[in-house]
Amino acid sequence: MTEIAATAAHSMSAAESAAARRLRKRYAAEWRFRAYGVAALIIAALFIVALLSDVVVKSVSAFTQTRVTLDVPVSAETIDPEGKRDPQTLLTADYTALLRDALREKFPTVTSRNDRRALNGLLSSGASEDLQKRVVADPALIGTTVKTTALLSDDADLFVKGRVTAIETEQGTGSATVSGMDGDVTIVSTNKDFADALASVKRSLASQASALLAEADRVADNARSTTGDEKTALDAKIAELRAQVAVLNARFAAAGAPESVDAEEPTTLVKINGGVVRATEISATEIKGTTMVPLTSADAAAAGTWKIETLAVPEASRRVSDQEAVFLSVLSDQGLIAKNFNWSFFSRGDSREPELAGVLGGLVGSLLTMFVTLVLSLPIGVLAAIYLEEFAPKNRWTEFVEVNINNLAAVPSIVFGLLGLAVFLNFFGMPRSAPIVGGLVIALMALPTIIIASRAAIRAVPPSIREAALGVGASHQQAVFHHVLPLAMPGIMTGTIIAMAHSLGETAPLIMIGMVAFVVDIPSGFTQAASVLPVQIFSWADLPEIAFQAKTAAAILVLLVFLFLMNAVAIVLRRRFERRW
Amino acid sequence: MSAQTATKVETATAVPRILGERAPKVTARNVDIYYGEKHAIKSLSVDIPDRAVSAFIGPSGCGKSTFLRSINRMNDTIPSCRVTGDIKVDNKDIYARDLDVVHLRARVGMVFQKPNPFPKSIYENVAYGPRIHGTASGKADMDDIVERSLRRASLWDEVKDRLNSPGTGLSGGQQQRLCIARAIAVNPEVILMDEPCSALDPIATARIEELIDELKQNYCIVIVTHSMQQAARVSQLTAFFHLGILVEVGDTDDIFTKPKDKRTQDYITGRFG
Ligand SMILES: Nc1ncnc2c1ncn2[C@@H]1O[C@H](COP(=O)(O)OP(=O)(O)OP(=O)(O)O)[C@@H](O)[C@H]1O
Ligand SMILES: [Mg+2]
16 A cells, blocks of 8 residues: 555656656747847847948948138139120139139149149039039129138048048147258257157058068069079069068167158158148158248247147058148148038939039939839739739639749849840830839839738738628628728738838849939939939949948948838838728 | 417428418528538528528538528638529529629628627728618718617617727627627618627627517528527527538427427437537
8 A cells, every 4th residue: 555655656756757857848948949039139130230330330421521611712804704794604614713723822832733733633523513603693703702612522531531541640849940941951859759750650661571571472482383594583582572671670670760751651741830841851859851831930949839740651552642631731720621511412413523422313213213113013013912812713824823923023133124124125115224114124023022912911811801891792892992902901011112122222123224324413204314322322332432432331321211211101101001990 | 479379380381380470581492502522501491481580500510601601692702612502582582693792792691600890990880881882871871870770789888989999899799799780780681690609708698699589570580509598599490400401490499399300309409419
């Protein structure tokens, strides 16, 4: 008796512990599954954050533009030599010349051709637009001096934004004497004010040395597999490189020794007595250099009244020359250069000049294209879905149609582009690069998605609703349009929005039908040449100008905002529809 | 009814007594219904009296719903379903070529097993039928129809203050009464109910049964039910189905007290089904 009870108790506890183990296992499995989910979510979020922050950081500089303030004498000889104030003459007059003259006024000592070209190059080719607009609007300005701001060129703009080179500024701590006011001068400080500049030059020597050394090693690698004359030539080259390295290293090692500076080393500028001197030879307390802007006096400058600027990137490896850098630096010291929000980025079409390029053209092109797409694909898609789901007889023929709709959804978009090219452009002779054609092509692509989503939404409406409607004597069509369709609407909307969002980012088929063309004008109709945002991003990303990198990122940002807005509208619409029930 | 006349009728004609008192509203003769190859109803003939409640009982899958749905041609929505034989409402063949199905369904309303109000307001639920049939002349008339229908479905007092709130927000029993109100709003002559109480608790069931009892003054009601007690309580005529065959039909009292067929007896005493 007791034995039986004991075994029973034993087996009970065994069963219990097995059950407990199973339970623990189940909990562990559940916990693991949740952990995987959270991990997946975190990874996805990280990707998105990385992507977004990269785009945002890169785009920041595209949202500001730099302008220089100038007092421009609007001379009648340049603008309107005949004095008739003919609007056409005023419109086509050379305002750029006025701006250039005004800018030259700021640097009266600049006479050489190269320097003048450098000075003119600071202004954007579209700099005169504001002035032109003002004078055309008010011809009375001719003969007066107009205060205006002129857009800087992309390189100048980047320099001002600090994207070309880092600039380190130091106040002179000693009192400095200058040997002259123009030409080659020597500046001697009572303190070791130039030690930092010297150090940065030495550092640059070291990095040049290591670059040469790497080069020598690479050549040595090549030399190993060669023989004869070739080998001797290479060996000679290696020896030469090694010798250069040794020289550089020796110069680097001699920490206090004076150094000569050329375009391969960081530029050192000294701003003293109203002029600018570029160093050609530096020691800790003294520099020799050439004046870029003549000094106004040869007196000794007290501590704190002069400063040293070091441009970290050597002149040879940047697009802004020392001369241009000095011009900009002087203008900026005079408080004439200002950064402001780049509204024109949103109000201009495309341009080959980065500082003039805007997204409005692409944006309007995208809107027009989307409009055509929506107007075509939504009704056609929804009606096709309703017919297939509700009215079509279930036979081979409709099955064939169904299968092919699903196939179409998987066809690469470039194929649709080719189709559009062959059918709409070549056969129907529709205009190239036009939003109407783009919209047609994209509508073809969006259709399968919309049909599939709509059918799923219609199928998801409970049959009881249909039966209820039929039961009170509604016709099939009434049941569908009064009850099924409104209930399916949120699903249809979701599908449509997904299709539209895809379409908005579609590039390849639009390139096929010529929407990649460089279009400056903002399209004003469905048949005019236009580009779309993603294609514009694609072409900008391809351009060599550095300033376009920021513009590309900014355009991506605009596209994303556009997408978010679309989705927000979709959500609002869906809420609306849902509330009606 | 007096027992004496009842006996007389029964002995005289062997048709249910209730059919002696009430003209048949729906008559079915030699009806066969197929789902593709499946023969769901086999050679069925029955008369259903007007202004009375008829109950269809039988084990699951015996074809009660199938036959019920063929009375307002709801089966048309099932592509594989085929109906042969005669079904007449008011002596008019409802499968005749020139008959308008929509019109038929307005005359023969249906209440389903699961309450299925439209996801719209209570008012809209009731007003939908009259609106599509154009029976109401103006807003006041429509308000009147809605109120009358809700009152007859004994739902008015519970919802009169929230006619614009969604019908799906009501309780299950209320929803089913709303569906009944929706069915009677189009002023049908026949109301088909397929297990209307199967999703409801006893209290809600009792209310619906009361309602059916009231409605039978004016309508021909057919109800499918799995509850013997319900059939016994509300119906005057009971038809017992088994494997697609109408085994026995007669006055409810007779079916439950002295069934003629062994299968009927077994079923109502709970021996199978
Ligand atoms: N749409 C359909 N397609 C094919 N066969 C069907 C369909 N609907 C019902 N059937 C078959 O027809 C027969 C009768 O079904 P029906 O729904 O009429 O039974 P029922 O008596 O209402 O059963 P329950 O009491 O469970 O509702 C069943 O065998 C069922 O499998
Ligand atoms: Mg049934």
